[in-house]
Amino acid sequence: MTQRTVGGPGRGLPGPEELRNNGVVKNGAPSTGIPHEELATGERPTRNRVARSILDHGPSTVAELAERLGLTQAAVRRHLDALAADGVVEARERRVYGTRTRGRPAKVFALTDCGRDAFDQSYDKLAVDALRWIAEREGGGEAVAAFARARIAAQAETYRKAVEAAAPDQRTEALAKALSADGYAATARSAPQPHTGEQLCQHHCPVAHVAEQFPQLCEAETEFFAELLGTHVQRLATIAHGDGVCTTFIPKAPKTSKTSHYSHNASASTAGRNPA
Template sequence: MTALPSPAPAAAPPPAPERTKHRLLELLKRGGPQTVQDLAVGLGVSVPGARRHLIDLQEQGLIEARTERPGGRGRPQHVFGLTDRGEAAFPKTYSTLCVDVLRHVQELFGEGAVLQVLDARSAELAQRLRDDLPDTLPLEERVRRLSEWLTGAGFDAVVEPGEDGAWYVVERNCPNLTVARQYPQLCRSELGMFVGVLGVPVTRETRIACGQGSCRYRIGP
């Protein structure tokens, strides 16, 4: 009896799209800006396939395209690199570093020194923001611009109108949560910055660092 031929081994399934995108981000993180051809080789996919993933990541704001000359000479070529948002997708130890620095400040100079350091930082930020939020603008416009800046800084902020003429800024994320939980002076300093920028009373009603779902600020009378 003639033996039947063994079935051919099944082809390995293609990598999941999200896994491929993650590998693409890792290639850019480790190798810096690269062309679509280089990335296709690194991923083991076709150039059109790599381009599709690049377009998706661009739409998500994780990478950006720019034109560079290799080694500063030669024909310009399009390369892709990580944006700040793309960089933020990788683990960072900034919060640990910040906590360590504030702990040493407190041990060396006392608890009040921590607030002084954070207040100085907030005052500098407020000075920068005043250029974009001049007193000549209506309060609503200034609150909305502040909310946009906060969102860009990672706070995922939205503006809500109040029933009595006040406005509310609601921060749905706290990028500084690790620090804020150990040093509430950071939240006090943020509140002072809002007052310094807007020039009106500001009251914090809820706080993420206390276990609530958002940091909610009432702005105005």
């Protein structure tokens, strides 16, 4: 398989394999197409680190990236300018959930679809064609939903063990770590005021492009989170719908006696949608 380069020569991100091993600089500029000066200064590996940090942590400000990577803000801006020029990142206003504070929302930088593709070369078209075939031959949207639930069930055991082994107040964090191990770059954090609970944030979705056409994938995942955590959960945003992060709100007080009801009704009512 040949490597694909996103953006123009000397500035764009390398293909998926080089991104996944961005701590390694290959020897010899002629074989990689990377100018000698970039190999000497480490510009490309650093630029990859900036993009990777956005993938792992979601849309980020210049200050956040600088602190996270140990760079100056001026250096981060330089790399972001190059990544933006190549269509890998884009600037946008940070979404605010809950009460807005005074002043303009902070500007954050998020990966574009092109930027995400550089990290994860998937078989989106094949998956879409397969799901479309299932829908046409086997019963429409319900057949796709059944497939989505079966797919989640096949992966459920690892997540279930991680959550059940954690203390009740650490279960969202445990789920985030298990999701990260599967490539979702997930984190858990307290929900912004005035809400009481947590937010499960998935900064990467390997099936985002497929879920754009088949939201049943998002809905099945949300149902599973509700069943696993024993409480109604609310999907606030999804990458498939154009948001920078898949965000799920998890109330503080679980309602374990109603797990079954939530898993197929309340959770699915907002799965894959952005009510904001």
